[in-house]
Amino acid sequence: MYVCIKCGTPKKPGEDRCKCGSTVFVRYDKKLKKRSENGNRKINHKKTKTIENIKIVRKGVFLINLDALTKKENLIIKDEKGIYYIHIPVRIQNIPDFDKP
Amino acid sequence: MILSIKRYINWLISIFKKEKEITIGFYGEPNVGKTSLANRISIDFTGEPVGSVSIIPHETRTVLKKEKVQININNFKLIMNLLDMPGMSVKVDYRDFLDYGMSYEQAQVRAKEATKGIIEAIKFLDKVDAALLVIDSTSDPYSQTNFILLGNIEARNIPVIIVANKIDREDSNSKRIKEIFADYPVVEISALTGENMELLYNAISRFSKRRK
Numbered sequence: 001m002y003v004c005i006k007c008g009t010p011k012k013p014g015e016d017r018c019k020c021g022s023t024v025f026v027r028y029d030k031k032l033k034k035r036s037e038n039g040n041r042k043i044n045h046k047k048t049k050t051i052e053n054i055k056i057v058r059k060g061v062f063l064i065n066l067d068a069l070t071k072k073e074n075l076i077i078k079d080e081k082g083i084y085y086i087h088i089p090v091r092i093q094n095i096p097d098f099d100k101p
Numbered sequence: 102m103i104l105s106i107k108r109y110i111n112w113l114i115s116i117f118k119k120e121k122e123i124t125i126g127f128y129g130e131p132n133v134g135k136t137s138l139a140n141r142i143s144i145d146f147t148g149e150p151v152g153s154v155s156i157i158p159h160e161t162r163t164v165l166k167k168e169k170v171q172i173n174i175n176n177f178k179l180i181m182n183l184l185d186m187p188g189m190s191v192k193v194d195y196r197d198f199l200d201y202g203m204s205y206e207q208a209q210v211r212a213k214e215a216t217k218g219i220i221e222a223i224k225f226l227d228k229v230d231a232a233l234l235v236i237d238s239t240s241d242p243y244s245q246t247n248f249i250l251l252g253n254i255e256a257r258n259i260p261v262i263i264v265a266n267k268i269d270r271e272d273s274n275s276k277r278i279k280e281i282f283a284d285y286p287v288v289e290i291s292a293l294t295g296e297n298m299e300l301l302y303n304a305i306s307r308f309s310k311r312r313k
Contacts, residue, residue, distance in 0.1 A: 060213070064190070066190075066191055
């Protein structure tokens, strides 16, 4: 089965473009999808409905919600004591100018 | 009126100009060979490496730059600014570094720096003209990180080439990567041995020629 890379909608036969506008479909394998990328430890930020995108579980252990961060959401860090740190705005801070053509 | 004439002239120049400059970001999970690949490209054309490589994950913890790497393919001059990104992952755990002989303190500092590096790499998505998504062909390409990265790169309309690295290894399965990411250009290479690097340079060249 092929699904849209943007919204995850299954590809219908003969369909070239998803209703979200994406033209890219990737093969979806249920058995493989169940496997987490870190062995058997499964991390799913969406299911937990947390607002932080970086969670400090303990000193030296960080859970990162890449999806939220790449969508340019504000950086919200939750430390091991449950304290939230919010960085606004997160975009293009302290990045030196890089000469572009 | 003057503005449209200027645009028309620029368009004409861009057609006949045989030189382009692009900024390429190397993205992927830790230990897939991003720095090895950046080093291979840089050494091939400048003789200098971009950064150090290690078997310990998250060796690259800041964005490494190599500017003005010039390649010539079929009379087409391409100037590349290489941005080697820290390894992207959804979890950074200091305990993963302890197996490599690091102290608790060293491992915890490394984990903190690696997390900071991931945020920096995400910020740099706004700075790249093209992305190379490096995937280790000896491991399972179905990872949350790969799909999040691809989805976001596509959402930003950044052209991407998938690089199936480590094809020199016996357990490599780069065909699987081609099968899964059938809609993307996939180049199978070995950054370590330099195998198929010319295919990658051609792919980059084709991409940049198409870019306005």
